[in-house]
Amino acid sequence: MKRILALFAIFFLFPALLSAQNFPVTEETLSNGLKVIIIEDHKAPLATFQIWYKVGSRNEPEGKKGISHLLEHMMFKGTKKYGPKEFSNIIQRNGGMDNAFTSKDYTAYYQNMSSDRLHLSVELESDRMKNLLLDPKELESERNVVLEERRQRYENDPQSLLYEDVISAAFKAHSYRDPIIGWPSTISSITKDDLFHHYSTYYSPSNAFIVVAGDVDPSKTIALIKDKFEPIPAVSKSPVLSVAQEPLQEGAKRIYLRKEAELPYVILTFHAPSFPHQDSFALDLLSVILSGGKSARLYQNLVRTKAVAVNEFVSYNPLYNDPFLFMIGGTASKGVSADALEDAIWVEISSIVSEPPSEEEVLKAKNQIEASFIFAQDSNYSKALYAAIFERHGSWRLSEKYLDGIRKVTVADLQAAAKKYLIKDNSTTGILVPAGKAK
């Protein structure tokens, strides 16, 4: 799941992507609703296979938070045909690597390997789409693994814990408030029946899509996939996708976390719309103008000139299913209070209006976005990932629309977006207060 955090960092820089590429894309939807997207790139005899299920922590019922992620873990614990150690062993024995990730909106599985071994992915992924064992003994062991994962990622990392806390505080109704990994109590109480229900509801071919990128022949690959996946029937009952909408926030919220730490840490969050909302383009550019490198405003002003921070970040991913958050934060310099850093961040926010970005600043941010997706196409994995993120939003082709939106943003749009969203009444601020150390 920290993997998800790492993805955020990429997301704000990738918008345009496939539109300017030269790599041919083939798509086909099987009779059971499973969509297949093939991106050809023949420069090396390699490929990635990814299968994305449109289910994440967003879809989880109360009391079962973390079930999507726990199911992701259990997907590696065996089917009737392949035992619990088999999946990864087969992939590694063939020189490949495999992994998976769960986000608030989706769960994805992938293998990177030589393109002549693609049939293994097709065989293994089609098998575990319908034949998962969910062995009770394996479940008890894996539950403990996930509790260790939670300790490692959150409980013993004060900055990650604040991140979790501030998101929870920002949402009062929408399920985005709950951490993807779940809470210790829910991880401990999810049953085999719960997992089976989640699996049989959401792991349907009609609720999934496949992206293959690399040195492959599209028609042969589609035939291979059809052979194994088309016999899997779509789940007849439609997935329960009703999620509470977040009401308008009407006043600033603050939370504090007291935890053993070396330096104060501050995160400001603001509710923000998702693509294709018109304002999402301006907010995305704004995130790059504020924090897209060492020449950007936050590094120059907070880290370098005022020296109130040792690092800073802006995180805005416009490709959440529902409106999520625009986040600004940083670690205070030694001897600088969280308040002083927070004040300095507000000065930067106001200056978007008082000192509008120059044409050159805006062009630089646009160039960074355009270039970053070209660089990303160097790897099959990231090519497939980018296509998939847009596909999750409706179609991989939407990247075109995204790029157009970015290109059209004006200085006035940026200022309007800052005035509309980056305001106190829409903010939730989290402060990490370093507590005494046990050293």
Next chain:
Amino acid sequence: MKKIFALFILVAIISLFSGYSYALDHKEFKLKNGLTVLHVQRTGLPVIMASMLVKASPLYESAQKPGVAYLTSAMLAEGTKKRTALQISSEVEFMGASLGASTNSDYTSISLSVLKKDAQKGFEIFADIIVNPVFPNAELSQKKRILKGSLLQKEEDHSYVAQKRFLRELFGQYHPYGRLVSGEPEDIDRITRSEIQHYHNLKYRPDQAILSVVGDISNEDLMQLVEKYFSKWKALSGGELIASNISIQQTVSAKSVMIDRKTTQASIVFGHHGISRSNPDYYAVSVMNYIYGGGGFASRLMYAVREQRGLTYGIYSSFNSLKEPGAFSVQVQTKNESAAEVLSIIKSEIKRIRTEEVSDSELNDARAFLTGSFPRRFETSSRIADFLVAARFYGLPEDYIEKYSSYINSVTKQDVLRVAKKYFSGTNYLIVVSGDGSKIKLDDMEFFKDLK
């Protein structure tokens, strides 16, 4: 599973030099000033990746001035004869390019990623920061503050704290591998501008640097580009400054260190001295370590500790095979109450691999992974660029890529047993545990017999 992914990459870099089924057809030329240039042309994507390797690292600095190599590379983009720090970052970011320098235990590399259309400007700035940095005082004091702040913040990560302590205890603070590459905050404070300037004059020399360029550029165009921007680079002084304390005490007695922190998990680093990259047993050790704990979900440690018992999210072992012998270590995080049990598994698995031959299927799986995964290590242009300079630095032979598979496939079960006996100590382990001392039952562990 991000952590697992990151470690996988780490392991891949450590054992970077592994079999390849299709040739990496590179061209090589030298400038008059001695700069070696390695080139692979790749069309299809309009990007160019460049990597300059310089012999500047803890290996090539005085133990009395730790961190000078790191701070020098960190300051390269903070001002040149022609440009201020802000001009450098603005110009680079305006092209959507990236430019950065990093120093590891063995060397410094400066990397450029640039779109083909911006190749001229990109190379001009790339050369400018390598050849003409001026290390302005104002930027230096800012950089020091930022570095020290980052180091302080890293102390919040208890696995970092345990790892740092492990290397310090294993090698001692005067060994280049026993200290932080960046130096500790007090080391950073002591480094002056003139020492950085001097270090740059001494170590940034074309006759000892290696440049690799991979991407959408012809050999002819590249020659012109490199000639134009790097031909005026001159070595300013001679002689190698090598740290004086590389001699390693191979026979350390068993030792345990407990770092008491209020955490719910114990972070454990277990190990001892390892091997260098040039050790002829490198390949047998690669196979052996894959089976023991380096092979992710295929390894014995992951099976015993995570899959069978659910005691951790991930456990890995590695032989950090550097220019000089690096560390063998196992790293794992588990709830405080399980620390003793995990340590006993780590030790019993060492005993097993030192006394019994591995099975045929384990050997075959390890060989199949190491040879079969090799092409993936060269998928992207930036990874090819990094490989080319590192391969040259570590002195790998020209036919290395073709031969790798045969090196791995010639490793037998007897070889695995032999290197396990030779490179795993039966008794002399260094153990560092960071965690809640009140919950970790030290007395239950024979490892901690010498801990008071």
